[in-house]
Amino acid sequence: MIVAFSVAPGGTGNTDGSVHDAVAAAVKIVRESGLPNRTSSMFTEIEGEWDEVMDVVKRATEAVGAYGSRVSLVLKADIRPGHTGELDGKIERLERAIDEL
Amino acid sequence: MIVAFSVAPGGTGNTDGSVHDAVAAAVKIVRESGLPNRTSSMFTEIEGEWDEVMDVVKRATEAVGAYGSRVSLVLKADIRPGHTGELDGKIERLERAIDEL
Amino acid sequence: MIVAFSVAPGGTGNTDGSVHDAVAAAVKIVRESGLPNRTSSMFTEIEGEWDEVMDVVKRATEAVGAYGSRVSLVLKADIRPGHTGELDGKIERLERAIDEL
Amino acid sequence: MIVAFSVAPGGTGNTDGSVHDAVAAAVKIVRESGLPNRTSSMFTEIEGEWDEVMDVVKRATEAVGAYGSRVSLVLKADIRPGHTGELDGKIERLERAIDEL
Secondary structure: OEEEEEEEEEOOOOOOOOOHHHHHHHHHHHHHOOOOEEEOOOOEEEEOOHHHHHHHHHHHHHHHHOOOOEEEEEEEEEEOOOOOOHHHHHHHHHHHHHHOO | OEEEEEEEEEOOOOOOOOOHHHHHHHHHHHHHOOOOEEEOOOOEEEEOOHHHHHHHHHHHHHHHHOOOOEEEEEEEEEEOOOOOOHHHHHHHHHHHHHHOO | OEEEEEEEEEOOOOOOOOOHHHHHHHHHHHHHOOOOEEEOOOOEEEEOOHHHHHHHHHHHHHHHHOOOOEEEEEEEEEEOOOOOOHHHHHHHHHHHHHHOO | OEEEEEEEEEOOOOOOOOOHHHHHHHHHHHHHOOOOEEEOOOOEEEEOOHHHHHHHHHHHHHHHHOOOOEEEEEEEEEEOOOOOOHHHHHHHHHHHHHHOO
16 A cells, blocks of 8 residues: 655644754654655655555654644555555656646 | 535545535444434534544545545544533633624 | 534644643634534534535634644545435434444 | 646446546646646646646546546645745755755
8 A cells, every 4th residue: 555644733833834853853764664655745755554554644644743832644545456566667657647648 | 623524535436526425325324323412414513532433534544445436535624622512612601792893 | 414523723832731721712613604513522523515514624623723833634425416414314324224233 | 836636537437446547637637837846756746827737736636536436536735826836946945954864
């Protein structure tokens, strides 16, 4: 499965809306997990089995909790038994399909 | 924490887009969990601690997997330590705030 | 189509994570729109055509912008041509399907 | 603002869960829009003003409608007045913050 997730603190007390310190703590945990992952401007994607992926998301969410009084988590998962290497595989199929349009 | 989640099968083979059988299997698991929950037309909400809520979401997602070759899960969590009874509590604060506008 | 959306301000300067004033301003706009709608603890659902629904979501999002320096919007839409009355219709089909499990 | 969105058809009649043809049609519209954009394995991100971004999302969603009887759209927006170039800007701030942890 691939999980794309975004986690952000609330109640930080700041007025400029910056959350990069909190997000950095979360992404650091993802990168240290050893699971295939990629971070864009809106989501971090991780590939693996449910238990290992969700353990990383849990620890990343807990890390963000230190930066505010509330945490918001948004997650989208694509679960497809028998498929691996999909962080790149899905994009490759997509690019071929665009070429064929 | 409160989790709102939506889970649906892909690759069902049908052409009318119906997914209520699969969603029913998921919601049944939620209701049998004993955790506070509520289902709307788009999401099912569950309140509890991370491990117990995510265990229910995992089993609900697995149940949906029987209805197709792929499963899509969308989840939003609001984690606020020290707050419980928030399925109703959040709505009550909201309604009061609307009255005061 | 049905849209479920959640909108919240960031950079509010508060440390308790409260956002009910901002959310109240958004929900008030939804209710005054005249479109079928329902608010749960996590999302507000609206039913209608794309342009009318998205106009309401845009104005609700703008209203929340007054409460902080940044706005986060999460939206899930279910678009099914030929279906209306689905805020209740989807739940009725779901409940029947649960009864038949 | 940055919008990350994912759109997929339902009721396609296939049993393997493939949706890359439909997603290709959506991403093609995004790329032809001229707005800054990036596609990962789970979401396509677009940067611009509300009306121009939502017009692209609407047309991408309509294109996907041709591939099935139902369309599911998931969207997350980060609206931050006065910030542009954020598809890269957010990642650069994030990487610096990770280096400083």
